[in-house]
Amino acid sequence: MVRCDDLIGVLSPQFRAVLVERVFTECGVVHIVPRTLGGTASCPDCEFPSSHVHSCYERRLDDSPVSDQPVVIALSVRRLYCDNSLCGRRAFVEQVAGLTFRYGGRTPVSRRVLAVVAVALAGQAGPVW
Template sequence: MAPHLDAVRVERVWSAGGVVRVEARTRELAVACADCGYGSTRVHSRYCRPLADVAVGGRPVLIGLSVRRLFCDAPGCRRRTFAEQVEGLTVRYQRRSPLVQHLVVMAGVLLAGRGGARLLQILKAPLSRTNVLFHLMCMPLPAAPTPRVLGVDDFALYADTYGTLLVDAESRLPIDPWSGRDAEQLTSWLRAHPGVRVVCRDGSLVYRQGISEGAPDAVQVSDRFHL
């Protein structure tokens, strides 16, 4: 029913004040030291770690998980003790289970700050708008594939300071921005991303030079108003 709790021993489940509370403790298994990987079962202490989990029956779930702090006895390891983590249930410094964390990130991706915060409230995992955005910004970006058709243009950052933006002209997704609009940066980007067949640009001679040097075989397209 709750496979992410399989790795721990659930000792008590009860409902109080509209919240489902779960008391659980880790099993007495050897755990690898966070630094050196040496397995340890020698317990330094135990402490209770609160973890918010996904709602059940419309009620928020709070797990009180008893975890061990263990000694690392590996010769040469500088870490004296370390806290155990439970795969699939705990993440270092995180007070939410990975299931809730996934909801938080997905709410941010699909609905951004305000909408994401509203959805999370409905899902009984409330979080402020700014925190939803914080988790969204922490998310690693997937590596963008090199586009077949690239769009390059400049934009004003302020006054006479400009930046360059690269866009996948087929998917219309932005790829890379940088400050400045010189030829060298465009040349080195194109050399580092071989495979661009067509580049759409404005009439800038600088970009024309950058493309000619970075991707000499690419077809350059410029609209009639920029020739």
């Protein structure tokens, strides 16, 4: 028997860095609910590691479709304090490699697909996802 999070990790390697708590479909949309694993994260400015949690919140990300069904990811992330007194940044949000990037509302895979469609259509209307 294969656990759900093992299967998701095989199909989408970017989910290996998170704990997938729930996967369900609703109104034809696949919803994936993961959370980060904890531990330390590095400040994007000074790269100083921190585990000092400021708060947590949910990021909503659009991912590439699975079997013609749209995928929405509700990722719980931590906002951390930068513990380096010489750094100008007070707090930052942890990023998940291959899944998130700063200020992104789509996964990198979904963003690449959208860019390919945009270039291929050269400004013409593309498919609605």
